[in-house]
Amino acid sequence: MSKETNLVSRREFLKDAGLVVGGATVGSAALLSACKNNGKSGSVTKYVCPLDSKEFDSLQALKDHYASAHEGVALPDFKTLNINGVDYSLIINDYWSLAWVLRETLGLYGTKVGCDMGQCGACTVIVDDKPMYACLLFACEMEGKKIRTVEGLADYGNKLNKVQQAFHDANATQCGFCTSGFLMAAQALIERNSSPSEDEVRHALSGHLCMCQNFKKTIEAVVAAGGK
Ligand code: FES
Ligand code: FES
Numbered sequence: 001m002s003k004e005t006n007l008v009s010r011r012e013f014l015k016d017a018g019l020v021v022g023g024a025t026v027g028s029a030a031l032l033s034a035c036k037n038n039g040k041s042g043s044v045t046k047y048v049c050p051l052d053s054k055e056f057d058s059l060q061a062l063k064d065h066y067a068s069a070h071e072g073v074a075l076p077d078f079k080t081l082n083i084n085g086v087d088y089s090l091i092i093n094d095y096w097s098l099a100w101v102l103r104e105t106l107g108l109y110g111t112k113v114g115c116d117m118g119q120c121g122a123c124t125v126i127v128d129d130k131p132m133y134a135c136l137l138f139a140c141e142m143e144g145k146k147i148r149t150v151e152g153l154a155d156y157g158n159k160l161n162k163v164q165q166a167f168h169d170a171n172a173t174q175c176g177f178c179t180s181g182f183l184m185a186a187q188a189l190i191e192r193n194s195s196p197s198e199d200e201v202r203h204a205l206s207g208h209l210c211m212c213q214n215f216k217k218t219i220e221a222v223v224a225a226g227g228k
Contacts, residue, residue: 050076050091079143083108084152088108092140092177099123099134104147110150110180114209121208124181125149150180153187162188166225167218174212183209186222195226 031122047062051070058061064085066075078089083106089104099116102108104123114122116135123134126148158167163186173179182205189196189204196204201222210218 006023006127030123036055061221079140081139081142081147082145083147084149085146089167090139094138094140096139097135097137098125098137098142098147101139102134108149108151112177112180114177118137119209120178120181121185122178122181124184124208126184126188129188129191131185131204148184148187150183152181160185161188163222167222170217170224171187172214172219172221174214179211181216182210186225189222190226193226196223198223201226 003133004175047057047059047083049062049069051073054065054069056065063075066073072195076091079092080087080089081092082088083102088106090101091100092105096105097116099111099113102111103113111125111134112122113135114120116123118133118136122132125134126132127137127142153164156159163183167173167179167183167186172182185208186201187204191203193200198219203217205215205218205222
C-alpha cells in the first residue's frame with residue numbers, strides 16, 4: 001500500500017470513528033505523523049468535529065462550528081493522554097478501556113487484545129514504569145500518567161532496542177500475537193532490574209500466555225537482554 005493511500009485511509013477511519021484527536025496542536029494529521037514515527041512524535045494540525053467530521057485548524061474554530069452547526073449540543077470535554085511522549089487530546093467515553101483507545105482511536109495496533117479480561121497479558125503497556133493490562137484500565141483515568149506502548153520501544157530509524165533485539169536473536173516469537181505484551185513486561189523488568197535471573201524473569205512474565213508455547217525462548221531472550 002502506498003504511503004499516500006495509507007494516510008488517506010487512516011484519516012477516513014478517524015472521521016468515521018467520529019473522534020477529536022489532538023495535542024498542543026491537535027488533529028488527525030498529527031496522528032498520522034505519530035503513527036509513521038512509531039508513535040513517538042507528531043504535530044497535530046486539525047480538530048475534527050465528532051458529529052460531522054468537519055476539520056478545523058483551531059479549537060476555537062471547532063467551538064464556533066459547534067455553536068452554529070450543533071446548537072444546544074455541548075462539545076465534550078477533552079482528556080489528555082501522554083503516550084510514548086506525545087500528548088493527545090481526546091474525547092473519551094467513560095467506559096472505553098485504554099486498550100480500545102490505543103487501537104481504535106489512535107491506531108496503535110501494536111497493543112493486542114486477546115482475552116479482554118485480564119488473563120492473557122497481550123494488551124500489556126507500561127504506565128508510569130509499571131507493566132499493566134490495558135484492557136483493564138479505563139482510558140479516562142489515565143490523565144497525568146506516562147503511557148508507553150510497543151510502538152515507543154524502538155528508536156527512531158527503526159532500530160530495535162535491546163529487549164526487542166534479544167527477542168529477535170532468540171527467535172522468541174512465533175505467530176507474534178502475544179509478543180508486544182511480553183516485550184512490554186520484559187522492558188519494565190529490565191528497567192528495574194538490569195540483570196534479572198531466570199527465576200525473576202519467569203516471575204515477571206507469569207501473567208502472560210503464549211498460545212504458541214514459546215515460553216522457553218522468550219525467557220532466554222529476556223535473560224540475554226539483561227546481560228547486554
Ligand atoms: S487482553 Fe488484556 S489481559 Fe488479555
Ligand atoms: S508467539 Fe504466538 S501466541 Fe505467542
